[in-house]
Amino acid sequence: MQLPNFYEHYCPAKIIAGQRSLSNLPFEMGRFGTKRALVVIEEDIYKTGFINLLEQAFTDSELNIGQVFSRKNTRVTLGGAREIADLFRRSDCDCLIALGGGEAMDAVKSAAILIGANSGELPSEERFSMTLPKIFAVPAAYAPGYPVTNLVELFDEGKKKSRYFFSDDLIARLVVLDPRLTLKTSASNRVAYAMDALARSVEAIMEPEVNPIVLIYARAAIGLVVKNLESALEEGKRERQADQALANASLYAGIAFSHASRGLIAATAQGLNCITGMQTGIASSILLPHGFEMFSEKYGSQIGEAAGAFTSKRLSATESGVAAVRASLEALQGVSPLPKRLHEAGIIESELERVAEAVRETPFYCESFFNSQDVAVLLEKAF
Amino acid sequence: MLELTRFEKTMISARKFPVWRRMETKAKRVYLAMALRTFGAAFEAVTASSKECENELSQWEEGRRFALGVEPSGPYITLEKKGRKIRMIGTGLKEPVLSIVFKNLDSAMMVYTTYMGVVQATAENRAVIRGDNGKAMEVIRVLEIIMTYLLPGFILRKNFRTAPTLSAPQYLVMLRIYVSLVPSLVKTFF
Incomplete structure (x- = not known):
């Protein structure tokens, strides 16, 4: 970078x-x-x-x-x-x-x-x-x-x-x-938290004012999620290492994201949480591929730098740059048991307008980075 | 769902009672006090017999006094270089110039139950070094040699990144150490 x-x-x-x-x-x-x-x-x-x-x-x-x-x-x-x-x-x-x-x-x-x-x-x-x-x-x-x-x-x-x-x-x-403290997390919650960490890391990288430290933490978080999500999902298998890796990934993602604390996916997920009570992790999981597509053109070079963290033998994403990230996100969505669309998660279309309004009130909303039009487009795509 | 082991669950439930918690702390302290005394005796026995220890100790200044123990309130032992070997001065902190102390009882338990090697524990910052860092590393090297002679191979393979292999003469030294450890232990405990 x-x-x-x-x-x-x-x-x-x-x-x-x-x-x-x-x-x-x-x-x-x-x-x-x-x-x-x-x-x-x-x-x-x-x-x-x-x-x-x-x-x-x-x-x-x-x-x-x-x-x-x-x-x-x-x-x-x-x-x-x-x-x-x-x-x-x-x-x-x-x-x-x-x-x-x-x-x-x-x-x-x-x-x-x-x-x-x-x-x-x-x-x-x-x-x-x-x-x-x-x-x-x-x-x-x-x-x-x-x-x-x-x-x-x-x-x-x-x-x-x-x-x-x-x-x-x-x-x-x-x-x-x-x-010992994270072992009781259910499989679906584990995925939700991991996808939340992934979304925060991706948004931290797409941030216009990204700095090298943010990049280090975001890459580490992405790498841990990509490598460990599948293992941590295996019911009944005592994959403590994978569980601990995801806990660490969440923390690193938080450190990366807290640098600027703004992002379309984070703000929209927060808005969905405020209006519908939907867990932010599930919302992030649904919004991430669509949000990524919206910004990948603009911040493609930044994403390209983090692509290495996404590539994993397990997920066999061999493409480079934005394409590699896209392939990895699709693969992760494939293994995730979480809903893929907002309507699958029980959100009704009439709620979207209220959600869009609530997004403007969240601390992650930033007019100079994205606007309410972007929020509406993201919600529509994810619905 | 990932689960805690039955043992972990039982321990978590038992710790609900303050009496149990106090007993557990007491038991850890008693065990560590005994383990440290055994180590003190082992220092005396191994440094008296091992060529590797002799080489290491030749670089040490006479009378170097150091302590091993656990924060915040012990147990501790203090040892001192005397001639070509190390002598245990006694339990507690007796004006050491250097101390290697574990941050808590659990970290010390991991090392003194041979679950983890002392080098790994210090690398993971589970212990605090007070005094000269270089001298502390010298003490840790001697500690490693002591572990090599004291512990069985399967534990060494678990605790050492590259497990040391002993030659036939070294096995004879090991035998001599075990024999001489008995009077050292008697002297330390009684």
Whole structure:
């Protein structure tokens, strides 16, 4: 690639991945000068007993868990975030741990903003400047990029709308990927997360202001997904390595995408999620081939550079450049058990207009990169 | 769906109880304390008999004191170079100039149950080195030699990238080490 005249890339997250990595969390927390953590966990993850693994890691160390907050798997609201912030103050904690998927992470980020604000009120500006408590993430789903983005979505019940906030302090300082925690992910969810990671990586590469670091992470994510998706799908087969590879791919895709955090597929998937409740991973999987076709002409040379990551003996995509990517995407879609069209996923045509409107409200929408006409075309093609 | 093993599931459920968690921590500490003492004895026995160790130690300054252990609160052992061999000073940290400590009990357990080699563990940053890095590497090299003489071949093949093969004279040294390990162990534990 051509080196840009100027670029900056910030990702302070330390990644600890692999066997027994959860046991390292207290030691690393200590290095950040924190001693007492408030753990926010999703209810269904709590039921799996994974919290016991975290508690054992703390029992082995000299640090401790101040309080565990188990929350329902619902959208993060201002009221919910206040509850966590109050508990944080009452239990005298000095850092937050998110154990679970994207919602646990959003809950922790939202609470961190309220703790930082001290007043219990959200800042009036989307981009604010204040010191927040340290955040540590232990994804128990692949959670594409949530721990490593400087963004949080929060539903304000008073204003009856979603609000988005940005701050570099919202990026987790530590991300722990322990293979034991992602094993219970179902096959369909695994594909959804992997396709989401793929979509984010492709969009990160197609970004006009792409930099070499983004390219490195995106290529790594694509390579891992292409190589491991099939193995991770085999029901009953204990392919832990493939599972862990996809978890890592999701994280890398998040790091690549968080550089600019904008993209047609990401914004449209988010819009579909807001209006229809469709999982963003499934939406990304459906939208990716169509979105890629729309932009491949414009950003063909950039995609060509990442084509090497797509080629895999398993999928026998031997063509080069854009054609190789197209062939790989088709092959991946072929093995994926997810729906291929929006109508197959239960979306009705009359909803598309509302979705298109919602896309404009998402933080991934960028008028200078694509417009509402592009969104409408993408939705129509994917329907 | 991918699944946890039955053992993993049982362990996760058992850890729900604080009493179990404390017991598990205690058990790990007791095991590691014993393993470290055994290693201390092995240091004495192997460095007294092995030619390779003698070569390595010839570069060391007299009285180099180093510790092996686990963060945050032990167990630890401290050892010292004395003459042509290494002597165990005792348990705990006794003013070492260099220490190689595992970041947590689980990482230490992986090494001291021979699930993973010490070189791999340090390469994976599972241990922290405090002191001179070059000297730490020298200690790790000696540790590798000790492992070579102490552990059976199938474990070495699992833990070493290129498993060492012993010659006939080295097997005789190995026998001598096992014999001399007994008094060292008695001295260390009693």
